[in-house]
Amino acid sequence: MNDELLVDKRLVRRSFEHAAATYDTAAVLQNEVCRRVLGRLDYIKHRPATILDAGSGTGNALDELARRYPQARLIALDIALAMLQRGRGRTPWWKNLLTRRPQPAAVCADIERLPVADASIGMVWSNLALQWVNDLQRTFAEMRRVLVPGGLLMFSTFGPDTLKELRRAYQGADHHTHVNRFTDMHDIGDMLVHSGFADPVMDMEVFTLTYADVRELMRDLKAIGAHNVTHGRPVGLSGKARLQAMARNYEAFRREGRLPATFEVVYGHAWKPQPRISPTGRPVIEIKGAQV
Numbered sequence: 001m002n003d004e005l006l007v008d009k010r011l012v013r014r015s016f017e018h019a020a021a022t023y024d025t026a027a028v029l030q031n032e033v034c035r036r037v038l039g040r041l042d043y044i045k046h047r048p049a050t051i052l053d054a055g056s057g058t059g060n061a062l063d064e065l066a067r068r069y070p071q072a073r074l075i076a077l078d079i080a081l082a083m084l085q086r087g088r089g090r091t092p093w094w095k096n097l098l099t100r101r102p103q104p105a106a107v108c109a110d111i112e113r114l115p116v117a118d119a120s121i122g123m124v125w126s127n128l129a130l131q132w133v134n135d136l137q138r139t140f141a142e143m144r145r146v147l148v149p150g151g152l153l154m155f156s157t158f159g160p161d162t163l164k165e166l167r168r169a170y171q172g173a174d175h176h177t178h179v180n181r182f183t184d185m186h187d188i189g190d191m192l193v194h195s196g197f198a199d200p201v202m203d204m205e206v207f208t209l210t211y212a213d214v215r216e217l218m219r220d221l222k223a224i225g226a227h228n229v230t231h232g233r234p235v236g237l238s239g240k241a242r243l244q245a246m247a248r249n250y251e252a253f254r255r256e257g258r259l260p261a262t263f264e265v266v267y268g269h270a271w272k273p274q275p276r277i278s279p280t281g282r283p284v285i286e287i288k289g290a291q292v
Helices: 009-026 028-043 062-068 081-088 093-099 136-146 164-171 185-194 214-223 240-253
Strands: 050-054 073-078 105-108 121-127 147-158 198-211 259-271
Touching (some): 028 147, 050 062, 121 136, 136 185, 185 198, 185 259
Antiparallel strands (some): 198 259
């Protein structure tokens, strides 16, 4: 991968720390995608004892996950401590008291390096967080590691057409990277298989949000912490001339008085396979000989 497209995790953490207070108000698309991924659980028969929300943000999925799986232990994990703190204040203490539901555990960590024991999680849930990792296949391997045999990975992320208008508008303004890179749905499916998952199911849909002007779009992105955190970003503040050039280029996309912003959302789920058992009841271990 081009080093310029790698994300700086320190900046990712800082960006979401600053956005914690404004995230819930601005995250209209993120909340809608969350609802749609939750709806997909209606068609999956699975009763996890422990659920890891990997990249939980302010915890917009936790209440519904707790309602669907009342016996499950919930763990919220996010790289930004302020987002976790915001999530802990989402559900009033008295509501948990009435439902006798324990508060989800909160862990501040990077989803590429999960501080979670092997084979301890029944379902890994991740809504629009995987686009912030640098090594997606390694991240899938980590998620497989922590899942119990028969455990479920359920996720959404952004595909390569996301913010395509903004990317093209900046291409005419300078040669820096201004939009994070996103992975194609088919490549994600291949990574799941190579990471040892079974029966991956992938699909996608496109959302188009519209704005009066570029400043309104940039305010929305800032409010949800979606800054440019790539190593190839411009150093220092973006120059006025660069921003003006980008805004002029973006005008080419205006339709019916509004500027579109495309978001390609990729959905997927896959299973950690059960170990193969021989007729004698012993696990089958596949041994591959060296190629001559």
